[in-house]
Amino acid sequence: MTTAEISPPTHPVAGLPKAREKMGRRFAYGFLILSIMPIVVGYSWIVVATLSFRTEGLLPRNAEGGIGGFTLSNWDFVTDGAIWNAMFNSLLIAVAMVFGVGIASTAGGYALSRMKFAGRKAFLSMTLVLHAFKAEMLLIAIFFVLRWLGDIPIIGNFVGFNSVGGVALVMIALELPLGIWLMKGFFDNLPWDMERAALIDGASRFRVWWQIMLPQVRPGLAALSLFTFIAGWNAYLVPFTFTIGTKVANMPVFLNQLISDTAPTNWNQVAAVGLFQMIPLLIFFIFTQELLLNIYAGGSKGS
Amino acid sequence: MRVELDNLSKSWDGVVGADKITLDISDGDLVAFLGPSGCGKTTTLLMVAGIYKPSGGTISFDGRVVNEVAPKDRGIGMVFQSYALYPHMTVFGNISYPLRIQKLDKAVIKDRVQKVADMMGIGDLLDRKIAQLSGGQQQRVSLGRALVKEPQLLLFDEPLSNLDARLRLTMRGEIKRLQGDLGITSIYVTHDQVEAMTMADRIAVMSKGILQAYDVPEALYDRPKTLFVAGFVGNPPMNFLDIEVTRDNGEFRAKSESIDLILPQERAEKAAAVKGKVTMGLRPEDLNLAEGTSGHSGPTLSGVAETVEPLGREDLVGVGINGVEMRVLVDKTRGVRVGDNLDLQVDPSKIQLFDPVTENSLLWA
Ligand SMILES: Nc1ncnc2c1ncn2[C@@H]1O[C@H](COP(=O)(O)OP(=O)(O)OP(=O)(O)O)[C@@H](O)[C@H]1O
Ligand SMILES: [Mg+2]
Numbered sequence: 001m002t003t004a005e006i007s008p009p010t011h012p013v014a015g016l017p018k019a020r021e022k023m024g025r026r027f028a029y030g031f032l033i034l035s036i037m038p039i040v041v042g043y044s045w046i047v048v049a050t051l052s053f054r055t056e057g058l059l060p061r062n063a064e065g066g067i068g069g070f071t072l073s074n075w076d077f078v079t080d081g082a083i084w085n086a087m088f089n090s091l092l093i094a095v096a097m098v099f100g101v102g103i104a105s106t107a108g109g110y111a112l113s114r115m116k117f118a119g120r121k122a123f124l125s126m127t128l129v130l131h132a133f134k135a136e137m138l139l140i141a142i143f144f145v146l147r148w149l150g151d152i153p154i155i156g157n158f159v160g161f162n163s164v165g166g167v168a169l170v171m172i173a174l175e176l177p178l179g180i181w182l183m184k185g186f187f188d189n190l191p192w193d194m195e196r197a198a199l200i201d202g203a204s205r206f207r208v209w210w211q212i213m214l215p216q217v218r219p220g221l222a223a224l225s226l227f228t229f230i231a232g233w234n235a236y237l238v239p240f241t242f243t244i245g246t247k248v249a250n251m252p253v254f255l256n257q258l259i260s261d262t263a264p265t266n267w268n269q270v271a272a273v274g275l276f277q278m279i280p281l282l283i284f285f286i287f288t289q290e291l292l293l294n295i296y297a298g299g300s301k302g303s
Numbered sequence: 304m305r306v307e308l309d310n311l312s313k314s315w316d317g318v319v320g321a322d323k324i325t326l327d328i329s330d331g332d333l334v335a336f337l338g339p340s341g342c343g344k345t346t347t348l349l350m351v352a353g354i355y356k357p358s359g360g361t362i363s364f365d366g367r368v369v370n371e372v373a374p375k376d377r378g379i380g381m382v383f384q385s386y387a388l389y390p391h392m393t394v395f396g397n398i399s400y401p402l403r404i405q406k407l408d409k410a411v412i413k414d415r416v417q418k419v420a421d422m423m424g425i426g427d428l429l430d431r432k433i434a435q436l437s438g439g440q441q442q443r444v445s446l447g448r449a450l451v452k453e454p455q456l457l458l459f460d461e462p463l464s465n466l467d468a469r470l471r472l473t474m475r476g477e478i479k480r481l482q483g484d485l486g487i488t489s490i491y492v493t494h495d496q497v498e499a500m501t502m503a504d505r506i507a508v509m510s511k512g513i514l515q516a517y518d519v520p521e522a523l524y525d526r527p528k529t530l531f532v533a534g535f536v537g538n539p540p541m542n543f544l545d546i547e548v549t550r551d552n553g554e555f556r557a558k559s560e561s562i563d564l565i566l567p568q569e570r571a572e573k574a575a576a577v578k579g580k581v582t583m584g585l586r587p588e589d590l591n592l593a594e595g596t597s598g599h600s601g602p603t604l605s606g607v608a609e610t611v612e613p614l615g616r617e618d619l620v621g622v623g624i625n626g627v628e629m630r631v632l633v634d635k636t637r638g639v640r641v642g643d644n645l646d647l648q649v650d651p652s653k654i655q656l657f658d659p660v661t662e663n664s665l666l667w668a
Contacts, residue, residue: 202452
């Protein structure tokens, strides 16, 4: 009895926190599951809806009101050329943006971070101010610019009004202030010595940028590319404003065209097209998840 | 390659980095730029490298002014404190980079990189990524990258200050030996005066952008021309006392409340001509603990041990003499403790004297 009291009560004390820890973890998971429920339910509905004639809540209904009534007819559009055309246009805009924004931002960001030139300060503050202008405010002015561009022989066909190139150009321009500032920030964080060493090793300024500095900002460039791609893929306002008809429509515009004012809208089909639009992004996310986590967790390490 | 700096200056609207530096580096010499942080060592070095454009003055290599020559055409190799390696390349990629830019033959590149890497003792690490190397190994890669071009001039910017004390000692010797063997003219920036003293053929002491002295190490140590040089060169640093030098019928005396010493004529003559106080400098190693109380020669000072710092073989003792603290190196076997009464023996032939206003030496200036 006495010995039992004197000896340290290892078991109960060690056991208690373990149980508490388990409880805590359960609570945390419970909270997380609860908080993503709306999203999960929403997506589930979309998936179910695209495969049914009509739905009631999450449940598909057949003509008699019972459970059932699955169909693939909502997906008929995949055999239609128009959707593939729209998807191709979306891809074109997104890829053009990734390249345009990527190249201009890394080059401009480097110059603004590392080089001295007249008007550098003014340029920096100007881009920041420009970024504050929403695209909506600029639509009319951009319209005139695109019209003017379209009148230029030869290149006008690619970048003028009602062309995929024109839409991409406008989207790139709108995205650039953010991109340049982002990349400038990444370059600002790189040590000068590495660059000096490369200059002494015999590299030209361009080679320094291309071979030494760019590899160091790869995580930043990857993040920028990703945001730009998503922005381009989902672009709606600019393509909607500066394109007419289905030939140059991208996915969101195509989706909008399904919702007509005169005929009743087949919402299940709209859901199917929406899901279809998401598929490339989903695949992309699945494959780059690890990279993305790295970027969000703190960017470039190891230098 | 002979390097001459003539009135070389650099400033950024108002901020002075280097001010009218003039010095001459003989072919094959290793010159150390020594000075406290912010004194302009790196600035001067980067001007020699061609990274900074001088605001004034000229840089000449073998008599040819190179102010307008691009860094890559100056025939230099540089080693940085941060190593400045390219983290996305392997060791081979780093060392071979200068050669790949020159578009040399693949086999030649491989050969030369292997040779340099072997010389640096990293021959078996060529496939490693930079992040997989220790600091010491990274420094060797950086040195290898500088050497592989077979440069005419090597620039070092505090290359060892990120290494631990032991490795620093080894690398110090290695760099010195390598530089001597290859006979490449070198500039070595450091704020560690032991490094400068042990490695350099000549030392340029800088302070606040100004070249304070440029001489062989022994001369800087034995015959410092300014107060700054005297205080900066030597470890532990020199003790300074304000004294008055008087001349009494042919005998020179250094006097203050705490001290009364007889000085040799050749040291004291100029100081005696100065009205008022002069600054006397005494190195800790030139002060000895008197043996017992009698039988010694030369002037002595009496004081109390206030601090005792064991340095290993010796103790650095702070001796308070009428309110003035003097640092003295004492053999550990003497077992000095705080509070002990000590008699210090001064070697008058090692005394330095400075004009407190101009801060120039009254012996060598
Ligand atoms: N690019 C710059 N723009 C403005 N001032 C500078 C620049 N580079 C250096 N300086 C200034 O010039 C002075 C000398 O700097 P420098 O880098 O040469 O010192 P240092 O002797 O190498 O010091 P450390 O031992 O700390 O490396 C400092 O006062 C510093 O602030
Ligand atoms: Mg420096």
